[in-house]
Amino acid sequence: MTRRSDPDYRPNLTLRDVSEASGVSEMTVSRVLRNRGEVSEKTRQKVLAAARDLGYVPNKIAGALASNSVNLVGVIIPSLSNMVFPEVMMGISDVLDDTPLQPVVGVTDYDPEKEERVIFEMLSWRPTGLIVAGLEHTDAARKMMQAAGIPIVEIMDVDGSAVDACVGISHERAGRETATEILKRGYRKIGFLGTKMPLDHRARKRFEGFNAVLTEAGLALADEEYYSGGSALAKGREMTQALLSRTKDLDFLYYSNDMIGAGGLLYCLEAGLNVPGDIGMAGFNGVELIEGLPRRLATMDSCRTEIGKAAAQIIASVLDKSAPKPARQIELSPVFAPGDTVR
Template structure:
């Protein structure tokens, strides 16, 4: 007798239903769906066609109990609204497409306690791997990841102490390289516009590197402005207006993200500023979606898709690893900075 679905009363399909539709035994259906045993190609096709026509989905819980693993990869990121993370997820998904593994997503909202809870829930399902954004976690979260007994990869950052494997860029170096590019193009009165969120560790590290790069050239950061909440065109415009009202003689604005830089660009153009002569601008991340702006914003490619793909590759290898893979961010000069002197 078929089981009953408590939500709508419709009977749940079983192996027997598929077996009857395909004209084979339940054992044969089980072997085909689990890719086990010696079954002819013709029979496999018949079973898969019957299962597809019926809409049958196998129950993998029993198999998971036997192996203590499910074919899921937990992915914990701070946000789905931040444009950085869909590219990471795209790289993960593309790499896992040819494997039995499926990513499942959890979000921490840049809160370490929330992240700890998400990691706990992910690991309680006994996934085949875990990918977590960033290197900063609670003590309990680090302990869970360290003792999970599965491949764990932290992504986006390599400036710190990874729990296991890590794939990312050095944000300190990215900030330092940006400062060197700006100085080489003759800018000296420089302002920084970024996030005030204590949870955005990578932006904080870029600012650290940026200050270091300026110090190397004997240039002090003239001003800084920080926002709470979401980045975007409106945020960028507001910060730019605030900063240039305070210090109208600034000749360069460095934004923590391209989205804020886009708002700053529009503000400067609307106020008759000549870019990049009167003032230069640069962001970070290299978002393709901004290609339609009046000018291409100088930025740095943060290797997001490649980071996701490399992390998924380590997970798919199904081996515990402490590999540290540091990718190289690339400066893209666009049209909002002067040529190098």
């Protein structure tokens, strides 16, 4: 009576309305609408008809509070501005579509503080599980996740230690393997092109792995170029031109992602360079776009969809107590795809 005295208070339909319209108790209505418990066919039809007529939409807020269960899965990713994370989302959606669970997305912009806020916000909805990109978090964020008492899946990366479960690839290893392949093919004077993103730990780890192999072989990067913002394809072009004109005789260009790699490839072909004879190129991610380029850029698949699927399965597995428990640490192994841009 106090609440409803607010002049702005606009009551929605409740279970009570359906209950009155159909002449049964609220509990029975609840049972019908959730398909839970035994209800006679006659009553069921009566209730469904009443609910439909009224246009009743259940209030999950109340339901979640009463049942202490929320069919939401928090998904926390750094960005939506390239296809990498939407593709992970697709994997997640794909699996969750077969369950009552629904993903809720939060974006951190690669900012640890913002990530912490987003995690806090997510956890305050008491989701069934949380999927978070990366293994690097603030101490507070890590503590919150540990204390949450729900499955937490850290995705994309396995180089580090996870709060709970984790699914991803080793970016350090990806960098190493790419470097190994490149050296094996006889390239020696190598340039690196990447993003200006100190907080993109996965890019950093690839870079470190890559460099480590060069160092072990007694080599070092001949030159580097970084960008931020703008059309990745255009930036790839510009950076490539800048790098090649600054440092002569480079025989390989390693790009931190396929998009700038594609830009670089287009540039080299237009410039009439002999790819992969005089100069080789490789990117990272294995994006679909590569299929349509004049030559297939060498790359390494980052297994985005599989990662999303596996992560979602781990979360979904808590619903089905009888199902076999999936592994809680999953490392996928991307393979180097030489395409047409290495010899």
